[in-house]
Amino acid sequence: MISNEQASNDNITIKILIDKVIDWYRYFYSHKILIIIVVVIGALIGLGYSIINKPIYTATLTFVVEDEKSSGGIGSVLGLASSFGLDLGGGGGNVFSGANLNELFMSRSMVEKTFLSPVKVEGKIISLAEMFIQNAKWREAWNKKPKLAKIQFSPNANRSLFTRTQDSILGVMYKIITKNSLSVSQKDKKISIINIDMSSNNELFAKYFCEALADEVSEFYIMTKSKKARMNMAILERQTDSIRGELNHAITGVAAANDNVFNLNPSINIRRVPSARKQVDVQANTAILTELVKQTELAKVTIRRETPLIQIIDSPILPLEVEKLGKLKGLVSGGFLAGLLLAIILMFKKLFL
Template sequence: MDKIPVQSDELSLKDLVGKIKEWKNYLFSKWKIIILIAFIGAALGLTYSIIKKPIYKATLSFALEDEKSGGLGGALGLASTFGLDVGGSGGGIFEGSNLTELFKSRSMVEKTLLSPVTFNGKNMSLVEMYLEINKLRDGWDKDPKYASIKFLPDADRTKFTRVQDSILGDIYGNLSKTGLSVGQKDKKISIISIDVSSTNELFAKFFCESLARQVGLFYVDTKSKKARMNMQILERQVDSVRRELNNAITGVAIANDNTFGLNPALNVKRTPSAKRQVDVQANTAILTELVKQTELAKVTLRKETPLIQVVDRPILPLAKERFGKAKGILLGGFAGGFLTIIYLMLKRLLNYFL
């Protein structure tokens, strides 16, 4: 009985080795094309490294000290008798990651872009500087829709046209995706780092510092807004009661003048003076308490106002990242040779199956 031939692993391995040698010989036969394309890729990589502008990186870090009002429970209870809440925090809406997201918000970035700077001897907004350094206005002069558009420093954002909104939106998108990074070095430490990358060294520095300033002002104002409003209400009440007290004192003097030398038996004539005296005493007591509450509100406002301390600020010259020539040659040559090999292999496979 004839035996059925069985294909052994040795034969399969020989076939595999044969195929590998066959592919190797095929690729070696195309070495001129592979080297030519690799050389072209290296030349393109070198050209790119020369044309590619260096990226400047501005970094600013600051620490937050948000002192909570403590130990004032008994004193703050007095304010409740006037229906005022001079204690309590301004809110925890900017705690943790919420604060870092505030830096990336469109509102803060647009306020920063409208901040005034001095560039090439001219006073302009950061958005105008961005348009100038990126040469975005070069093609606008021929289009009447864009030719007259200006972004003045500290301009009223609510009066912008639809076209201005669109331009600001595009710039915000570019900056937030590629040019702006905000984060905490450590979750246990309240140190925020702002990194701004740009092909222009001055723009990176100006934008980084201005963004920190805008967010800092907004943060402090929001955190202390409640305590500031309460203090202003108390100050207005103090002024109002003081005016009433002065009027009451004047009224007592006038009433005393009218009863000067009056017969002691005519007590009815002394009634206006007595009423005014009661007003003086009542207003004095109210004013005394309100002055105490006002001073307490000032202390609370100082405690509710967070301290922002800059740790490091960007200093010229900034750190820059450059695409090196050697890196461009190596990457370009490798990419050209590798893609050429893939193309030749795919081409041969298609010809084999077709």
């Protein structure tokens, strides 16, 4: 008896469901002309968008950082621990690790220096900032405003001499690039391979900017890593030049003192004192110079050891990877989205109005 009632209820439920489906079908069918018109309009809009929309080019540059100083010792221990899933820290001081990497590449200083890098476009040397402005067609609006008409961004310009307006323009370009176009990633913390992706509707700009940014960050990183060693090297070179000059002066003094006592009576020793003093200066400066030369050579070795090797693995090659909405895809997508939107509106109207 219970099974018969359950079967009867199931039949009623299925019948109600079928009736609702038929009711919704009749409801949408009654608006078939409106649906067809909206779908066609949406498809045409999608087709128009696919024609007008410019393709987006993506330049990708991959490089690896090899730092001899960081190898061995505690670095090996940390590497071994990380292979077992243990994080013992110790990597916070490396600007090319973790979040520090993104911050360095995305920093306003690095991006603005990249904008001022020179590039050759149509036979002319201009900055990437000027190339960005031309691509965005800002000049057309600026020419109508006297305050902006004369603004130029020359290649390798002195950033400290920029006006407030120039700073503001660079700030706007920086925000556009970092929010919409630039992406930096490191796939694995244990692998020092870094990917830079730069997207733009201008193929050459994407390529040039990606390469220039890598150059700027690489130069900054190398100079930062070897800064102390280079400062020590400069001090040693100045001291070496100074002692060499003193030694030459002492040698000249010895020769002059010997000339003064030439054929001197051997019993008059007081006249030989200046020559003896100069000889002591020569010996002392010779010993100092020998040590300084040795330290200078050691400093050169230290600089070579502490200067990281940045090797580019893959650089952007024309033609770049392009992302474009095809005409067929735009036609189908536009029609589908328009039809879906109309269906939602009609459902809302039937249920709540």
